[in-house]
Amino acid sequence: MGFDDTVVNLSRLQFAITALYHFLFVPLTLGLSFIMAIMESVYVMTGREIYREMTRFWGKLFGINYALGVTTGLPLEFQFGTNWAYYSHYVGDVFGPILAAEGLIAFFLESTFVGLFFLGWNRLSQLQHLIVTWLLAVGGSLSALWILIANAWMQYPVGAEFNFDTLRMELASFPEVFFNPVAQVKFVHTVAAGYTTGAMFVLGVSAWYLLKGRHLAMARRSFAIAASFGLASALSVIVLGDESGYSAGETQKVKLAAIEAAWETEEPPAGFALFGFPDQAARTTHYEIKIPYVLGLIATRSVDEEVLGIEDLEKHARERIHSGLIAYRALEDLRRDRDDAGARATLAAHQADLGYALLLKRYREDVLNASEAEIERAVRASIPHVAPLFWTFRGMVAAGFLMLFIFAAAFYYCARRVADRKRWLLKLAFYGMPLPWLASELGWFVAEYGRQPWTISGVLPTFLSASNVKSGDVWLSLSAFIGFYSVLLVVEMFLMVKLIRQGPAEGQPVQA
Amino acid sequence: MDYDTLKIIWWLMIGLYMVGFVLTVGFDLGIAMLLPFLGRGDAERRTILSTVMGTWEGNQVWLVTLGGILFAVWPLVYASLFSGPYLAIMLLLFSLLLRPAGFDFRDKLKSPAWRKFWDWALFAGGFLPALLLGVVMGNLLLGLPFRFNESLRMTYTGAFWDLLHPFALLCGTITVALLVLHGANFLQCRTLGPIALRARQAASISAFVAVGAMGLVALSLFGIEGHRIVDSPDPATAFSPLEKTVEVIGAGWLRNFLIHPWMLIAPAVAVTGTLMAGAFARQFIPGLAFWVSGAAMAATLLTEAFALFPFLLPSSLDPGSGLTVWDAVSSPFTLKLVLALTLIFLPIVITYTGWVYRVLWGPVTGSTIENH
Numbered sequence: 001m002g003f004d005d006t007v008v009n010l011s012r013l014q015f016a017i018t019a020l021y022h023f024l025f026v027p028l029t030l031g032l033s034f035i036m037a038i039m040e041s042v043y044v045m046t047g048r049e050i051y052r053e054m055t056r057f058w059g060k061l062f063g064i065n066y067a068l069g070v071t072t073g074l075p076l077e078f079q080f081g082t083n084w085a086y087y088s089h090y091v092g093d094v095f096g097p098i099l100a101a102e103g104l105i106a107f108f109l110e111s112t113f114v115g116l117f118f119l120g121w122n123r124l125s126q127l128q129h130l131i132v133t134w135l136l137a138v139g140g141s142l143s144a145l146w147i148l149i150a151n152a153w154m155q156y157p158v159g160a161e162f163n164f165d166t167l168r169m170e171l172a173s174f175p176e177v178f179f180n181p182v183a184q185v186k187f188v189h190t191v192a193a194g195y196t197t198g199a200m201f202v203l204g205v206s207a208w209y210l211l212k213g214r215h216l217a218m219a220r221r222s223f224a225i226a227a228s229f230g231l232a233s234a235l236s237v238i239v240l241g242d243e244s245g246y247s248a249g250e251t252q253k254v255k256l257a258a259i260e261a262a263w264e265t266e267e268p269p270a271g272f273a274l275f276g277f278p279d280q281a282a283r284t285t286h287y288e289i290k291i292p293y294v295l296g297l298i299a300t301r302s303v304d305e306e307v308l309g310i311e312d313l314e315k316h317a318r319e320r321i322h323s324g325l326i327a328y329r330a331l332e333d334l335r336r337d338r339d340d341a342g343a344r345a346t347l348a349a350h351q352a353d354l355g356y357a358l359l360l361k362r363y364r365e366d367v368l369n370a371s372e373a374e375i376e377r378a379v380r381a382s383i384p385h386v387a388p389l390f391w392t393f394r395g396m397v398a399a400g401f402l403m404l405f406i407f408a409a410a411f412y413y414c415a416r417r418v419a420d421r422k423r424w425l426l427k428l429a430f431y432g433m434p435l436p437w438l439a440s441e442l443g444w445f446v447a448e449y450g451r452q453p454w455t456i457s458g459v460l461p462t463f464l465s466a467s468n469v470k471s472g473d474v475w476l477s478l479s480a481f482i483g484f485y486s487v488l489l490v491v492e493m494f495l496m497v498k499l500i501r502q503g504p505a506e507g508q509p510v511q512a
Numbered sequence: 513m514d515y516d517t518l519k520i521i522w523w524l525m526i527g528l529y530m531v532g533f534v535l536t537v538g539f540d541l542g543i544a545m546l547l548p549f550l551g552r553g554d555a556e557r558r559t560i561l562s563t564v565m566g567t568w569e570g571n572q573v574w575l576v577t578l579g580g581i582l583f584a585v586w587p588l589v590y591a592s593l594f595s596g597p598y599l600a601i602m603l604l605l606f607s608l609l610l611r612p613a614g615f616d617f618r619d620k621l622k623s624p625a626w627r628k629f630w631d632w633a634l635f636a637g638g639f640l641p642a643l644l645l646g647v648v649m650g651n652l653l654l655g656l657p658f659r660f661n662e663s664l665r666m667t668y669t670g671a672f673w674d675l676l677h678p679f680a681l682l683c684g685t686i687t688v689a690l691l692v693l694h695g696a697n698f699l700q701c702r703t704l705g706p707i708a709l710r711a712r713q714a715a716s717i718s719a720f721v722a723v724g725a726m727g728l729v730a731l732s733l734f735g736i737e738g739h740r741i742v743d744s745p746d747p748a749t750a751f752s753p754l755e756k757t758v759e760v761i762g763a764g765w766l767r768n769f770l771i772h773p774w775m776l777i778a779p780a781v782a783v784t785g786t787l788m789a790g791a792f793a794r795q796f797i798p799g800l801a802f803w804v805s806g807a808a809m810a811a812t813l814l815t816e817a818f819a820l821f822p823f824l825l826p827s828s829l830d831p832g833s834g835l836t837v838w839d840a841v842s843s844p845f846t847l848k849l850v851l852a853l854t855l856i857f858l859p860i861v862i863t864y865t866g867w868v869y870r871v872l873w874g875p876v877t878g879s880t881i882e883n884h
Contacts, residue, residue, distance in 0.1 A: 067616035070569065071609050077579050081594030082601055089664055092587020093842045097850050100584040103577030104857040112570035112861075116868050119566040123871050163843065165750045167664050168587075170843040335662075467595035468667050477602045484606065488613060495620050 008466045010474040011083040014481060016448070018075050020441055021485045025069035027440050030144060030191060031198015031233070032062040033137035037130075038225060044130045054218050055133070057504035058202060059117065064495050066114060068488055075481070083474065087455055087465035093170045094160045094177065095150055102146030110139030144194065145187050152183035155447070156251045157456050162351045164334055169459065185240060185247045186447075192236035193443065197436035199230030200403060203410060204433035205500055207426040210419075215503045220420055223429075227410035227419070234404045241400065245298040252457070255450035256299060257310050258386045259393045261285045265309040269296025275394075278386040283310070285390075310383055317356065317382040320458075321375055324357030326350045329368055355459040356382075362463055384452045392442045392449075399439035406432050516747040516838070518847045522585050523837045525854060527817055529578045531810040534691075536571035538809060539802075540564050542695015544611055544638025545688070548631050550699070550710045557631060558619065562876045563702040568615055570865055575608070584850050588664075588753065588840040589824050596658050596668035597651070600675050604644040610637030642691045643684040649816055650683030650729075651675055653736060653765055655828030660754060669829055679732050682725055689722035690812065693789055694805040700798035704875050712793050715801065719790025723783055726812075730779070733819070738764015739826045739834055753839040758831035765819040775818045781811035 036055050043051035077099060080088050088095075113136045120129055153160075159176030160169045171177070203226035209219035245256070256262075261278040262270065263285070272295040276288035299307045308316075327350035333343035359378040360367040370378075406428055413419035420426070451457060455465040513521075543564055551557035564571075582590045594601050610633045618630035654677060657670040696715040700708045737760050744756030761767065769775050785808030792801035820826070826834040841847065 064616060064620070067569070067612050070572065071612040071616075074576065074608065075605055077576060077583075078594060078601070078605055080583065081579075081590045082598055082605075083595070085591035085595035086665055088583060088587050088591035092583055092590060093846045096580065096582075096584030096587055096590070096842070097846055097853070100577065100580035100850055101853055103573060103580045104853055104861065107576055108570065108573045108857075108861045108865075111573045112567075112865050112868055114569050115566035116871060119872055163750065166752055166843070171846045171849065174849055467591075467598070468665060469595055469598045473598050473602075476599065480602070480606060484609065491617060495617070498620075 004466075004468075004471065005463065006471040007469055007474055008463045010471060010478055011079075011466050012462065014083060014474060014478045015076075015079055017478070018072065018079065018481055018485070019448075020444065021481075021489065022069065022072040022076055023440055023444055024437060024489065025065050025072060026144075027194035027197035027436065028065050028201055029062065029069050029198075030140050030194030031196065032058060032065070032201065033133075033140050033198075034195055035198050035202055035225060035229060036062060037133045037137040038229065039222075040130050040133050042225075044126050050217060050221065053504050054222055056121070057218065058222070060499055061201075061496060063114075063118060064492055064499070068492055070111070071488065072485065082477075083467050083469070084455070084465050085467035087460065089168060090460055090465070091160075091169045091456060093168060094153065094157075097171065097174075098146055098150040098153070098177070102143055102150070106139050106142035106146055108139075110136055110143060113139065141191050141194075144191050148187045148190055149178060149180065149183040151447070152180045152186050153177055154454075154456050155186075155255075155451055156180060156182040157459050162347075162354060164331060164347065169456075181247055182251055185244045189237060189240040189244050190443075192233050192240055193436065193440055195233035196230060196237055196403060197440065199226045199233055199407070200429075200433060200436045202226035203230055203406070203429045204431075207429035208500075209503070211423065211426050211430065216420075218504055223410065223419060224414045227407055227414045230403070231407040231411045234400065234407050238400055238404060241397075242298055252450070253308050254310075254313050254383060255389075255446075257308060257313055258384050258389045258450060259446065260295060260307075261288075261386050261390050262295075262307060262309040263311060265306055265312045268300075268306050269293045269303040270299070270307040271295055272298070273390075276390075278390045280386050310386075314379050314383065318375065318379050320353045320356040321359065321378060323350050324353035324355065325360075325368060325370075327354040328357040332368070352458075355454070355456070355461070358464055359453070359461050361461070381453055384450055389446060389450050392445045396439045396442040396446060399435045399442070403432065403435050403439070406435075513844075513848070514748050515750070515844045518844055518851070519747065519837050519841050521851065522841065522847055523817070523821075525851070526581065526585060527813060529574070529581050530813055531806075533574040533578050534694075534809045534813065535806045536574050538691050538806075539695045539698040540568050540571055540611070541638040541642050542691040542693070543699055544614075544634045544695075545642065545692055546695055546699065546711070546714055547638075548635050550696075550707055550714065551631075552706075554624070554627060556707055557627075559703060559707060559876050560699065561615070561618070561634075563699060565615065566872045567869065568611070570868065572612070581850065581854075584846060585842055586824065586835075586840045587842060589835055592656075592658060592666050592668075592825055592835065593648075595666065596656055597648070597670065597672070597675055598668075599672045600644065600648070604641060604648075607637055607640030607644065610634065610640075613637075638691075638695075639688065642688045646684035646687030647675055647680045649687070650677065650680030652820060652825060653683075653733070653816070654679060655737075655739070655826040655831075655834070657829040658827050659830035659833040662754070664752060664754075679729070679736070682729055682732065685725040686722055686729065686812065689718040689725060690786065690805070690809050692718040693722060693786065693793075694802070694809060697789060697793055697798050697802040697805050700793060701802055702874075702876055704877070708798075712796070712798075715793035715805075716790040719786050719793075722786045722808075726779075726783055726786070733765050734763045736765060737762055738767060738819075739823055739831050740764060740767065741822065741836065744836075744838065747838040750843065751839055753833060753835055756832060756836070756839065758834055760831055768818055768821055778811050778814040778818055782808050782815055785811055 036059055039051050040055040043055060113132045116132050117136050120132060158180050159173035161172045163170045202222050206219040206223035209215045260273055263283045271290035271292045273285060274289045274291055276285035278285045295307055296303055327347055330343040330346040333340050357367050360370045360374060363374040363377060364370055409425055410419060410429060413422050413425060453461055455462045543560060547557060547560055551560045614630045614634035614637055618627055658666050658668045660666055693715050696711040699711040739758050740761055742757045742759050745751040785804050789801045789805035789808055792804060822837040824835045824837060824840055
């Protein structure tokens with residue numbers, strides 16, 4: 001066998017844990033940088049010192065968080081090489097350029113100007129400094145764009161072809177990769193979620209100051225900015241999340257069916273399962289409560305198109321495995337004779353399904369001799385586990401709507417200029433602070449776990465992607481990551497709380 | 513453009529990205545190594561850190577981009593080099609994480625024990641990457657024990673300790689000394705008084721250590737086997753690394769210099785540049801010393817690249833599996849795409865980075881520290 005299950009699972013766990021840690025810092029960075037840019041814009045336009053102090057205060061919190069985002073991001077890039085060597089070889093031609101573009105176009109911009117943001121206050125004109133802050137914010141969002149293009153290619157690989165001379169996938173069309181429909185909806189959904197995180201953070205901290213009666217002038221203004229920015233962002237996340245559902249209906253039918261626990265294809269329009277206990281073995285959902293029409297509307301934008309259920313998707317997978325085997329046989333023929341024109345034509349016709357034949361490698365090395373029983377096992381394994389997806393998705397959506405409610409209420413009472421008297425709202429805003437992180441991490445899980453059993457949907461199975469390393473070595477690195485990152489996180493939280501308690505402009509009272 | 517020309521262009525361009533990396537991250541690492549020795553007391557240490565505080569994050573992107581470029585251009589090198597010596601690369605990665613954490617956390621609390629802890633963490637975050645990068649460079653010359661099967665899955669048979677070969681440690685000494693030299697020169701540019709004087713001394717000592725180690729490495733190469741391609745498909749076509757035949761020859765990495773004597777320019781610049789950088793530092797011309805130590809580092813990289821050419825990652829286990837400029841590379845389309853990205857965006861990056869340096873330039877004094 002060409003793979004070791006323990007190494008694969010440990011490597012998956014390691015990537016998941018490092019990515020989840022990274023994702024604690026990144027959304028806040030995305031959101032805070034924009035809020036800082038908005039505050040500083042107000043300062044430059046009105047000339048009121050307090051907005052400068054606000055920018056600097058939230059900037060300090062941003063700074064701690066930013067450095068940790070960078071620190072935890074580095075191992076993500078290198079893990080493709082260390083733990084997913086076969087993946088790196090197989091798709092580096094397509095995936096590598098996107099990461100390179102991220103560094104060159106976005107990350108350099110963001111990181112070069114972050115230092116100037118902190119040290120440039122007395123060295124730059126007001127306008128120059130404002131531009132620096134905006135470049136910092138835009139750079140962060142651009143970074144997210146490239147990373148999500150890379151990720152979307154794993155979800156829905158377009159613009160690439162298999163080359164049998166080099167035994168890997170190669171880039172065929174860069175515009176197709178860039179304008180991947182999954183990338184576009186994922187980008188707006190994720191970036192808006194980041195803005196929501198920043199807004200919720202500022203809203204919650206400001207609410208705490210208002211409850212304690214400290215730094216009132218700054219807190220009131222920050223609260224208002226966070227409420228309006230947050231309301232816009234939260235609305236975007238939800239609307240664009242729905243767009244994501246539509247995109248999944250088009251491009252990631254298996255993930256959608258698993259999220260919905262749609263075991264069988266229903267008569268259109270399909271209903272949305274609000275609640276239930278999915279049972280993978282029995283292929284049914286116990287105590288299911290369904291809202292009619294809604295899923296059909298989300299996934300197809302119509303009332304007469306079908307949303308495919310898991311059984312039909314399995315039938316589809318079975319066909320693709322058989323077609324993939326034809327491609328695999330052609331590949332073997334080509335290995336014996338490079339100039340076999342018939343084999344080339346067959347490979348070209350079936351190469352899109354080659355990945356499905358690779359699913360059989362889990363059961364035997366010589367996949368061409370796979371039995372019907374083994375093919376059936378591969379078919380079953382082509383559907384991710386339903387229950388975890390069903391629940392995490394609903395958790396994410398619930399957190400999203402709860403935040404929308406908080407922002408809407410905050411915005412409404414800010415507009416009526418009574419927000420700081422509504423103690424229930426302030427408390428809700430403060431205790432609601434973990435919500436955006438909860439939603440982001442759950443959302444990440446839905447996107448990535450829902451892609452299983454593939455690293456590249458339909459192209460390369462996860463179990464084949466890993467490096468040939470020793471499981472003991474991965475245990476060691478995994479424990480080191482957990483230990484090191486947990487210490488970093490504790491220190492960061494401690495410093496954040498300390499800075500928040502200290503409040504803005506230590507020693508100098510802020511003028512209202 | 514022909515595929516083989518593109519392959520050579522990318523061999524040069526990767527070199528360029530590596531030079532960008534050692535020039536920028538290089539002095540950050542050097543300064544981190546010097547921190548506990550040149551800074552006596554907290555105020556001096558804060559002064560030293562302030563020289564890089566505004567720019568280290570931008571510099572660090574050279575590392576991230578180098579990783580992305582390597583992934584895009586030489587995916588097999590990226591995959592094999594990082595997954596083979598797994599634990600060593602992980603150690604390198606963790607040591608690289610100490611520096612950002614240290615920069616971020618050190619000054620946030622006033623406790624002397626806290627600051628002292630991060631001073632040494634910063635030292636380790638400078639020293640370990642510098643040493644390990646050199647150890648990796650040394651092991652490229654020794655060859656790594658890996659082979660590919662017919663579907664290009666890699667097997668690696670070495671253990672962590674095998675990498676710490678005396679020759680590799682000697683190469684590590686060169687990188688540590690060169691980065692200290694480079695960092696000391698930068699520090700001398702941006703500080704006044706006792707720190708600058710101590711930096712000047714560190715620069716001349718490290719220049720001598722580097723040149724000494726370079727001499728020993730050159731002598732050792734006579735005793736190390738090198739590889740030579742005997743037969744391979746046309747470099748202008750796409751092929752897998754398994755389609756070539758490779759022979760092993762004694763003192764083989766010196767062969768290129770015998771066939772093409774002009775290549776000796778690289779080691780000559782490396783040695784004289786290092787000595788001159790030390791000398792300029794002594795003469796209180798730190799600006800010039802900084803650029804000369806940068807040139808010496810670039811020449812050192814080029815010397816190794818010339819020695820190995822066309823190999824990138826030779827295999828000691830199965831010479832035929834060794835990766836070369838011709839076969840470890842991405843498709844022509846991807847090479848052109850990334851080349852276009854580089855030609856458009858790298859000049860832009862260098863321009864705004866230059867502007868940021870200009871804004872933040874000037875000797876760091878007590879009043880500059882108060883600003884962050």
